[in-house]
Amino acid sequence: MKANFNQLSRAIDSAASNPDIRLYLLYGPDEAGARDIAARLGRAMGPEAERVEIEPANLKSNPGRLADEAASMSLFGTARYIRISGAGEDCVEACTLLLAAERAGNPVVVIAPGIKSASALVKLATASPRAMTCVFYVPEAGEADKIAASIAREQGLRTLGGTAARIAQAAGGDRAVMTRELEKIALYLDAAPERPREVDDATLDAIGADLGDSEISRAIDAAIDGGPDHLADELGKLAIAGVSPIPVLRQLVRRLMTLAELRAEIDGGANANTVIERVFFRERATTARALRIWSAGKINEAIDRVRRAERAIMAPGNAGPVLADSAMVAVARMAARQRG
Secondary structure, eight states: OBOOHHHHHHHHHTGGGOTTOOEEEEESSOHHHHHHHHHHHHHHHOTTOEEEEOOHHHHHHOTTHHHHHHHOOOTTSOOEEEEEESOOGGGHHHHHHHHHSSOOOSOEEEEETTOOTTSHHHHHHHHOTTEEEEEOOOOOHHHHHHHHHHHHHHTTEEEOTTHHHHHHHHTTTOHHHHHHHHHHHHHHHTOBTTBOEEEOHHHHHHHTTTTTHHHHHHHHHHHHHTOHHHHHHHHHHHHHHTOOHHHHHHHHHHHHHHHHHHHHHHHTTOOHHHHHTTSOGGGHHHHHHHHHHOOHHHHHHHHHHHHHHHHHHHSTTOOTHHHHHHHHHHHHHHHHHHHO
């Protein structure tokens, strides 16, 4: 069945006691938002819950594994759930078997940022009463402010003045980053739903909630422009500032996705100057240069590479910033090769 964000959130929060929904399909360009909801499922299942990670490639070769895992008991008798990241149409058969199985018991969350509403996987999940689908779009500025304020309320925080907008802007509209920042603020203020606290500009200044936004933008500009040497300098500054690699990669993906949309419009006959006018003024120069060198195929290749780096960083025992730096340098080299 199809669900909006609020319906999905309520279902996720009650997943441990509601076995009727076997599959949660989260798709659309806002992979960060989908991952945040997937993490919410983990919290709903309880601190002792076992998380089983399955790669889409494994399901393509062994589609029956998903239904088997969904019906299996945890080794220690605790709750368990299954998560699949980077899913695509190669997971259709596995999800079909899951939804048709006689029993399941362990919920499955599938993150599929690259598929569309017309895909077979979305159609399958939408048509089943045992599945729930929700599309995630990157929020616009005003919507991101509302999301920040809503997350704050869940933490027992009341945003004052422009603090919600400030948090949203610092996080680049990334729901997951906003959640983490607001969790830190709630801890700092000792806030909770039963003891609400107010968040003002002085509070944000005190804990330094800025995420190095301008530094991140410069690094992204260097990657898209095709300047590996300049990018190395910017990555060094981010490392000194202690900026997490996840917000950097996610903002790079957002910029590349915007570039892909503009590239498609221009390739379809739209006027380049008219298209550029819709871009945020600080990014127009970089975007205009990028549109002169990046092809649609290379943009999609870059998006896939950065997303794979993010998923690798989220895995246990990873190389962290090294993986992020490697992906960003690879994007810069792709741009440099196209520029000639």
